[in-house]
Amino acid sequence: STAFLIANKKSLQSERREKIFDIKAMLKGVVDGSKRIHIFVNVKRENLELLLKELPALKKPTVSPLADEGWYAVNTVIDKDSLFKVLPTIRRLAQGLVIHEPRQVLALEEG
Structure with missing residues (x-):
């Protein structure tokens, strides 16, 4: 199915914008x-650093230190189609891959 948002031009000039x-x-x-x-x-x-060079992201992956010193959690949002491209790199450099399907991804940037 396809969704369309229709508004008249006057609405774009009002508080409804x-x-x-x-x-x-x-x-x-x-x-x-x-x-x-x-x-x-x-x-x-x-x-x-090797993983971050290969990992796509909306902007940049999020990196957080783990309780186990010397380990980091990395999370990022990628195109579904790119998973199989980066999977060999992930298997070689990381562990514990968890995948979530987001309901929505809002860039929240103008344009």
């Missing part, structure tokens, strides 16, 4: 979310 753009962002987020996955992996410090 922000609401219209909010609805547009939510609809686009559902479509974008259906094309992406959110992945989580654990990686040793010595493999971190």
